[in-house]
Amino acid sequence: MSAKPPALADFRRIVVKVGSSLLVDSGAGRLKDAWLASLVADIAELHRDKRDIIVVSSGAIALGRAVLKLPKGVLKLEDSQAAAAVGQIALARTWAEALGQHGITAGQVLVTLTDTEERRRYLNARSTIGKLLEWRSVPVINENDTVATNEIRYGDNDRLAARVATMASADLLVLLSDIDGLYDAPPARNASANHIPLVPRITAEVEAMAGVSGSELSRGGMVTKIEAGKIATAAGTHMVIASGHVDHPLAAIGAGARCTWFLTPANPVTSRKKWIAGSLEPKGTLTIDAGAAAALRRGSSLLPAGVIRVDGVFGRGDAVVIRGPDGAEIARGLVAYDAEDAAKIVRKSSNEIVLILGIEGRSEMVHRDDLVMAGA
Ligand code: GLU
Numbered sequence: 269m270s271a272k273p274p275a276l277a278d279f280r281r282i283v284v285k286v287g288s289s290l291l292v293d294s295g296a297g298r299l300k301d302a303w304l305a306s307l308v309a310d311i312a313e314l315h316r317d318k319r320d321i322i323v324v325s326s327g328a329i330a331l332g333r334a335v336l337k338l339p340k341g342v343l344k345l346e347d348s349q350a351a352a353a354v355g356q357i358a359l360a361r362t363w364a365e366a367l368g369q370h371g372i373t374a375g376q377v378l379v380t381l382t383d384t385e386e387r388r389r390y391l392n393a394r395s396t397i398g399k400l401l402e403w404r405s406v407p408v409i410n411e412n413d414t415v416a417t418n419e420i421r422y423g424d425n426d427r428l429a430a431r432v433a434t435m436a437s438a439d440l441l442v443l444l445s446d447i448d449g450l451y452d453a454p455p456a457r458n459a460s461a462n463h464i465p466l467v468p469r470i471t472a473e474v475e476a477m478a479g480v481s482g483s484e485l486s487r488g489g490m491v492t493k494i495e496a497g498k499i500a501t502a503a504g505t506h507m508v509i510a511s512g513h514v515d516h517p518l519a520a521i522g523a524g525a526r527c528t529w530f531l532t533p534a535n536p537v538t539s540r541k542k543w544i545a546g547s548l549e550p551k552g553t554l555t556i557d558a559g560a561a562a563a564l565r566r567g568s569s570l571l572p573a574g575v576i577r578v579d580g581v582f583g584r585g586d587a588v589v590i591r592g593p594d595g596a597e598i599a600r601g602l603v604a605y606d607a608e609d610a611a612k613i614v615r616k617s618s619n620e621i622v623l624i625l626g627i628e629g630r631s632e633m634v635h636r637d638d639l640v641m642a643g644a
Contacts, residue, residue: 279440281439282321308369345417375405424492434503443510446512450494551581582607587603605633
């Protein structure tokens with residue numbers, strides 16, 4: 269288990285699953301608004317950075333039972349269905365308002381097991397989610413608990429989120445949980461339990477570590493999280509389990525907080541580069557000189573000094589085509605400057621950037637990590 273964990277910025281489409289106990293303060297019988305606001309701020313930042321975000325939010329039953337003041341303990345199916353009917357309204361409104369604070373539109377999608385397991389319904393749900401993302405909305409998904417019966421229900425949102433992630437071809441699933449990852453023994457009962465930062469493959473040994481825990485509010489213990497990991501990684505989606513008991517939990521993962529990564533055999537750099545190469549509409553063109561073209565072929569970044577012309581209207585982070593002096597496409601990449609600034613720094617050395625633009629920008633016009641050679 270020695271491979272280096274990926275970073276959130278490596279991913280293009282991210283599903284964030286939020287557990288009930290993170291969202292609902294069962295003692296006070298209400299949502300944890302301040303924490304949610306910090307999570308939504310992280311989501312908004314990724315969204316601004318052109319990532320597609322899908323939220324799978326639990327909490328309908330927990331919130332409904334708090335509002336209805338139902339007694340503690342396991343609920344009968346019809347009670348949890350009715351509790352979900354009350355809780356889901358409040359949950360959806362909360363997400364819509366929290367995302368709305370950042371100018372992001374939320375779209376509620378309630379799914380049942382049959383919606384993901386029956387091909388026709390699956391394709392239908394997939395295209396709805398695809399359309400919402402195309403509109404730059406954030407789908408907020410939960411199981412349709414009010415109609416799910418015992419025989420046909422997920423019951424836990426870990427596996428549901430994994431299915432949604434694979435359905436939406438997400439490249440990362442983040443499970444925000446009340447635990448910061450997988451341990452080789454249940455940490456609550458065993459003080460010497462070791463945290464596992466990286467699981468390259470879910471083996472029988474990994475499954476055995478999961479045990480059978482779970483809090484009162486959420487049905488998903490580590491077992492359903494490992495099941496989710498199997499669904500996700502088999503379909504090319506990486507998964508990370510991280511603690512939601514901190515403010516800004518997504519930023520915390522980026523800053524190196526303790527968590528467990530489950531890797532899919534496809535390497536994230538490759539999938540990011542696949543995204544750059546294939547699924548973006550290039551917004552502009554950078555024409556470069558022969559020296560820069562040779563440097564790119566050797567694996568270097570593109571520096572402003574090697575750029576001779578800038579065409580198109582693009583913003584920082586947009587995809588551009590990079591052409592050689594003869595006009596042939598050499599590469600595609602994500603540009604570090606908007607078109608106006610890029611035009612001002614063509615043929616300039618990297619240390620002149622600050623004098624020209626008045627800001628300490630990146631020294632590369634397109635960083636090598638954001639660059640894919642044509643035909644690569
Ligand atoms: N769908 C359930 C709810 O919203 C949550 C299931 C789970 O806790 O994973 O209450």
